[in-house]
Amino acid sequence: MNAQHAATASNIVPAFELSRIDKRFGFVDALQDVSLVVRAGTVHALLGENGAGKTTLMHIAYGMVNADAGTVRVAGSTVRLAAPLDAITAGIGMVHQHFTLVPTMTVAENLALGGRGRLSRGTMDASARSIADRLGFSLDPNIVSGELSVGAQQRAEIAKALSRDATILILDEPTAVLAPGEIDELLRWLRGYVAQGNAAILITHKLREAVTVADDVTVLRRGRVVFAGPVAATSVESLTRAMIGTTATTSPDEPIRPAPVGVTEVVRADHITVTDREGQVRLRDATFRVRAGELVGIAGVEGAGQRELLRALAGRARVSVGSLSRPTRVGFVPEDRHRDAVLLNRSLTENVALEGAGRRRGWMDWGGLRARTSALMQRFDVRAIGPHTAMRDLSGGNQQKLVLARELAFSGGEQHPLLVVENPTRGLDVRATGAIHEYLRHACATGAAVVMYSSDLDELLSLASRVLVVFGGRVHEATNDRESIGRAMLGLPNTT
């Protein structure tokens, strides 16, 4: 279907419509009587806390999950979506929160996946280039996907979703992994995409983003629609209320005060250089201090070297040059929770036992570990039946709380003197994010030093005592304001 057609139809028929969707998983009602109407030429924001049913609804829209009841209509005609292929045929494209590129294939090969007939490198490259051009992306088709930065991987994902001429694009938390500049770019691009008569559904946690970019908004809570309407008729406050059911108790967004000079230096880095596994220098000649009781924010665009900086501080990467003095045991909360932090199929107790497992000798004190897990669950408000619950049965927020709890505390009950956290609230809802922030504040208040990287500059500014910006492998101390940090992240000189 072409854009012109869709545009004329938009006045009468919505581009995409989910109507009275029901879905149960076993005894759990994931979605009850959920309807969603997306007009052509608009961005539709889908909001809701974790577990509200957003992802399930979109999986139904993309044919990954079959609804128990309800209908899906594309441009007015009912479609049956038994598999993603049906959705693609119907002109629906989806960019998942967790990327789906084959890491060992090139961008061009990834885009060619699902194609038919003969395949040649030449046509694959040409079509990848033409898609990238059409979308206004800079994307090298010959790079192996696994080597791309997160931002570039996402561009490849979008290109893949649109390579088969989708007129309806679903984006699941697309900005969670992007730097501020990249976010603006993506949202601007999205406006351009819908301006051609297409429609987009944007799943997001960031209310401000939804309000700025979307035309319409639907809010889900516990599998039901609690608000649907044009953005113009609402506000950030009323959307927050709709999402969490009560008036949000917005935390006093006051940054943690910097530690006065003279307080114990927990980290002393002098001219350190860190190389990655391929032997490439990712961090060069960095010198800085972290004192007890302060939260040092790290800002940087994807691939600037902040990952290596954090891993070196956490003792998970080797420093090749320079001297780094840090505590022997450091709590570390990696960004990719499922890959790097937890054993999804194992119990919470076993996940707590994982911390320091490499150093442990002799017997496992399961009784003690179970008691410790229970204590951590209670103190950090981890909602689960008990320590025997499997990690995969917890919501993302509760998983993260347990990881943070584990990394904060020594087995003895004392605190780690240093905690390194990487995007600790990525993909978490408002409430869980608030809880995580509170724990980080508490850790600082009780004498721990925290080093936090966040791709969300607002989050960083609301917590950090001071901010270090990493750009091109170099570390700079930045003044605590949005403008100058943003410029430093892009390697621009400060205007003031």
Added chain:
Amino acid sequence: MIFSGASDATRAPWRDMRHVRRLAPVAVVVGALLAAMAAFVAAGGYSPAAAFAALWSGSVGSWYAFTSATLVRAVPLMLAGGAVAVAFRAGVFNIGAEGQLLVGAAAAAAVALALPMLGPVAIILSLLAGAAAGALWAGVAAILRTRFGVLEVISTIMLNFVALHTVSLLVRGPLQEPTHVYPQTATLVERVQLAHVPGAGRLHIGIFIAIGILLGCGWIFRHTASGFRLLAVGESATAAEIAGQIDVVRTMRQAFVASGALAGLAGAVEVLGVTYALYENISPGYGYTAIAVALLAKLDPWRVLLSALLFAALEAGAGAMQRDAGVPSSVVTIIEAILILVVIGVQALRARESPVISSHDPARAAE
């Protein structure tokens, strides 16, 4: 054992159904097996009743059958099954238990033949030599995997053929019996044979070694830091490395070596307790059946004891079925294969039933 449960009160009804859901697959497996077996036997023009009777009497129908046929076969299956379980638990897909068993048998035979005068000491040295040979054989695959990135599913199965033909070479060359007529070694003198268990026919004391080792392995998995590291690496190597600060390469090598040692020991015990000589067909594929044994036991060494018994009984019964009812024993081989397919199928079905959609972020998608 630590188990997984549901996450919140809204999902509590799952818990009440849990024991029903746990028993159902067993019933399905048993029913499907019996039906499939009857079908194959009938299709071959034999009487299912006679076949089942022979299967029963040849495996568990009498004390003699149980000890001399079933338990004797269970010993190598227990050890080799334990070997596979240890490796798979750590995410090391060692499917070369057969080859490791064969080199273990060869090493044990060589030591026992060389030191007949030492008696019990020679037995211990032979068993150790068998375990060491198996460990070394698996160690080759370990180096290939951890240093050069060669997948162990390929290297271990290739090493099986190298082992098989090495044994074949040995029993025609350096280890051949003195008359140089038969492709086998001389028979071990009685002093270096494993003693029989009194009152239990051909059953030898190797069964106690097997049971003891499996109990020990299960205990190590449950209660020691090294056991937990194996499990963590098998579950997620990246999480083990980053969150657990576990040396993943070292842990994998340990799993390779421990697995190879167990398989090698299986071969050694078989030579010293059953065959008393090394020859080419010393193992009727114990190392391959062991994979099925370990999978059915869900990689738990304690459950390996039971699943090894089941497979041993099936194989013992198969022999009797062929002898007494004229039904080809390959029917039982087919049944074993079906058993594994059914078990894997049931596990996959249960995984699909649980409220998990995306393998990436199931917790979010589930709610």
